[in-house]
Amino acid sequence: MATILVVDDELGIRALLSEILSDEGHTIELAENATQARAARERMRPDLVLLDIWMPDVDGVTLLKEWGGAGLLTMPVIMMSGHGTIDTAVEATKFGAIAFLEKPITLQKLLRAVEQALVKTAPPRPAPAPMGMPSYSRAETSGLPAAPSHGVSLSGHLPSSGGNALASEQSFELDRPLREARDAFEKSYFEFHLAKENGSMTRVAEKTGLERTHLYRKLKQLGVDLSRNKRGAGG
Numbered sequence: 001m002a003t004i005l006v007v008d009d010e011l012g013i014r015a016l017l018s019e020i021l022s023d024e025g026h027t028i029e030l031a032e033n034a035t036q037a038r039a040a041r042e043r044m045r046p047d048l049v050l051l052d053i054w055m056p057d058v059d060g061v062t063l064l065k066e067w068g069g070a071g072l073l074t075m076p077v078i079m080m081s082g083h084g085t086i087d088t089a090v091e092a093t094k095f096g097a098i099a100f101l102e103k104p105i106t107l108q109k110l111l112r113a114v115e116q117a118l119v120k121t122a123p124p125r126p127a128p129a130p131m132g133m134p135s136y137s138r139a140e141t142s143g144l145p146a147a148p149s150h151g152v153s154l155s156g157h158l159p160s161s162g163g164n165a166l167a168s169e170q171s172f173e174l175d176r177p178l179r180e181a182r183d184a185f186e187k188s189y190f191e192f193h194l195a196k197e198n199g200s201m202t203r204v205a206e207k208t209g210l211e212r213t214h215l216y217r218k219l220k221q222l223g224v225d226l227s228r229n230k231r232g233a234g235g
Contacts, residue, residue: 001025002047002118007037007063008080009055013103017050020110023202034058041067046075048117051097053081053088061092068096076117080105107206187222194224 004026006017011032018028029044031037034057041049053060060079067073079092082103089100098120099113190204197203205212219226 001027002114003027003029003044004114005029005031005037005040005044005046005049007031007034007040007049007055007060008052009033010052013052013080017105017110020107020202021114024111024114024200025198026114034063037063041072041075048114049075049077050101050114051077051079053079053092054083061088061095064092064095064097076120078113078117107202111202183222186218187224190219190222190224194226199226 001024004021006014006021006028007030008014008017009032014030014032018030022028029040029046031040033055037049037051040046051060051064058066060081064073064077064079067077073096076098077096078099078101079089079097080101080103081088092100098117101109101113190208193204193207197207201212201215205215208215210218
């Protein structure tokens with residue numbers, strides 16, 4: 001996961017972006033003006049900066065130029081604006097920005113832009129294992145056929161954060177009241193998606209089509225243990 005600096009003079013925007021990106025497992029630092037942004041950039045050396053264009057002291061494009069001129073543009077920068085024009089976006093790109101997000105920023109556009117920015121700057125992947133040391137999936141080593149990508153096979157598993165394997169399809173006892181059978185299915189369904197998305201409530205809400213508030217309430221009602229699906233120790 002990455003360390004991301006969010007620079008915006010609007011408290012609501014900072015809080016929203018911080019919540020979404022923190023839920024994705026990133027470490028977030030906030031700044032409300034250029035002065036705070038300079039200090040944060042020097043202190044934490046972020047992997048990515050989300051920079052608002054219109055700020056009261058020094059605007060985002062000017063700060064971008066400053067970093068570029070001083071050789072401090074060592075991280076990707078995504079510009080944000082609710083009043084931006086094509087000319088502004090082109091100017092920002094010319095001075096080093098890699099993307100431009102127009103406010104109000106949608107969840108999908110934000111996550112896609114952040115993911116693309118981090119992929120472009122990610123270190124190269126390790127070389128593949130030497131010949132003669134093949135890598136086998138859990139399904140292959142168990143003697144079962146490999147699971148298809150949609151996860152409907154009994155052999156399809158996802159490792160949960162607790163180290164246990166969570167089957168993508170499970171057997172359910174049908175000789176029981178409908179409500180109990182439905183609750184058992186829904187619990188397994190949400191546990192599977194939480195494990196698949198590494199505990200990200202934002203992505204699970206997007207995948208299942210539920211509002212985050214409704215999703216939290218549903219998981220609590222079903223008795224789903226959210227702590228074991230969190231990233232790392234505090235994710």
